[in-house]
Amino acid sequence: MFKFVTIAPKNQTFEDMAMVPSAFFPIADLSNYTKGWTIRVRVTSKSGLRTFQSKNNEGGKVFSVELLDCEGGEIKASLFNNAVDNFGEMLQVGKCFTFSRGTLKVANRNYSTLSHRYELTFDRDAAVTEANHDSIIDTMKLHICDLRSVQAKILPANVDLCGVVVSFKAPHAFTSKDGKDLVKREIVLADDSCSSMEVTLWSDRAQKEDKEFEGNPVMVIKSVIVKEWGNGRKGSLLETGALLISPSIPEAAKVRQWWSQGGSSQTLTALSDGAFVGGKAPVGKSACLSDIRVASEQATFSEEVFSVVCRLAIVQTKKQGEEQPLYYMACMELKDGNKLPCNRRVDSSGFCAVAPRFNLRCKFSDCEDSTWLTTFHEAAKGALSMEAFELKDLEQNREAMEAAIRHSYFQQPWIRAKPDHYNGESRTNVACVDARPVLLREHGRFLLKEISDMIVASCSSPPFADTLGSCGSLADPSSTPPDCHGREQVPDVASQRISVFKAVGSPTGPGLGEHAVLQPLDPTRGCVPTSSPAEMLAQGSWLEDSSRLAVGPEEDITQPTKLAVSRQSLTDICSSAVSALQPSFPGSPWSGTTEDEDCNQELRDVFFRANSKATRVLETRPLSSVSTSAGPTPSLDGRQSPPQQWSPAPPSSCVTPVPQEQDAGRSKAKSPSQVRKVFVGGIPQEMSQDDLFTFFSEIAAVKKAWLQKFNPSRGPKDEAGVAPSGHNHRGFGFVIFYDGTAVDELIGNSPSKFFPLKDGRGRLEVKRAMS
């Protein structure tokens, strides 16, 4: 992955080579156990001087340098106050010095781009002398990484790049929101991994003459911070970094050659796509709530933002019987420097202008999972479609307040959620950073495309290879409907029908949609006649968003069978396609417009295309994670639902009213992912995440599998979380199956089961996951 490149100074002599550096301590070995060390180093970068007000109100000043020694060790050093006076002028980039009498402390990962576990600080005791014999120390150390691998990095990432300047903008001067005058210039770099990324240069580097950027020069840029921006990734060259134009290093020559021998006309994969759909934060990856759960369990430093269409299920109004505050009074004064309100909590005396701001814990649900998200003011306004003062107006009456909140339950926002970070530490908490109305048209089309793609995929691959596997192993054959398998052998195109199901469930139960009852709905109209959520609630039930698409013979579905487990993504795509396309859905932009008809046509097209290919796609997940055996899905009262008439039903009658779940609100039920998740121990270091996935895929359909990495915050900086000993993971991991019955099959009632590895190198221990 990393290429190790060093840039040697010119005129390196034999004498230099022969000079034994043993008198000097290797930077790489410095730690806070090292005493009496002296290092001999080259300054490879130097920051500007900063002044500050320390906590005891004394003024201070500091600047920092990066130091490189002859063995390639690098460390950051900060010089304070007296050291600034004594050595500030003397320390210049490119020159060599000996340093001693400094203090070592564990490096703060946030502020150091180097990989050293420690950093140095120097103050009045510091001893720094200029050294002459400097030529055995390289002038710079690069860890060049190609752009394609930047795409896969956990963000924010710090990388060194070597690429061709494929385009550049003019320098642009502006004032930041903190009042700083800044100049930036954006360039686009491309390399022989056939990828390109936008990188922002600052101040002097931005103000180099245009001609420096003309003619597709190769540039090496060291210390680029890569972040998610818009729908892509974008780099920014740090002050401590370096910009080399057309350097004489092998990497530059290689990229140059690639460019001149056809690279310039190749199609490049662009990592940067600044386009926003709206709003300031990144739109994020389209996901399900279970993806958020998995990401938060992994506790990485990922900045990934997830974009989920889901429903607001519950707001935490009480915690262990205690009423929870739903908003707080915040200072509305504008902060100096920028025009944003300071939002600090103020006491009841309120010395400055105050306004209520939401601070909620909200549970959101989608077709697969539910998750609690910290939901601050802006996002809460969107999720509740309510202003905080509307709630405060009811403060005399708590019940009215809670009722007002409940009124917003089952709204379907489009949220963006982001793992919460605090001082650079990743926390298991996830925050909802934004909630806004679903862009129904856009979302519906997106889903339609997925449906379409899946239908194509399921037609081209052996139909139901995986389904049959699952069906065979997971279902009780005696209770499987007889024609479930028979039909697949000889598909009778003419008799195939497409059915759209919606699952009807109670919103209060765990994992919304358990105890679901299937309703065949009208395929010929291409849309699902349904009641509005308000009507459903009035009936004491709710048309849950986990609608399913099933394509199959009519008779298969008129018997409300529990359908075989197959493709997970089918669950995903159906989760909102139908509601997004419901003309009757309140507020739908399609309502009563010609778009209404357009979208129905699209839906019809997709369904009929599927129909003509005689595809049979069955249900993807057990509709009840309580009952996992195959066979008829019982309705709530324990009776089998009667066969449904295959005819369009008027909206109000197409949904069977379902009584409120008796055990609504029970709290001990496992979430769907817990039921389907196992702990795997005894994993050899050579086993990769993909191997883990493959291993268990041979047993049952695996949704996700991952290895537990070392916590990067607890070790030397290494974004891959690799421990110093070269271990790739902690020897254990987790697997989530599509279906909880896989876990039952695997483990049964035993505390754990062992699975030998094929190559005889030990065995894996599988247990039920604790959470």
Next chain:
DNA sequence: CCCCCCCC
């Protein structure tokens, strides 16, 4: 002892 990687 500090800065918190700048902007759209």
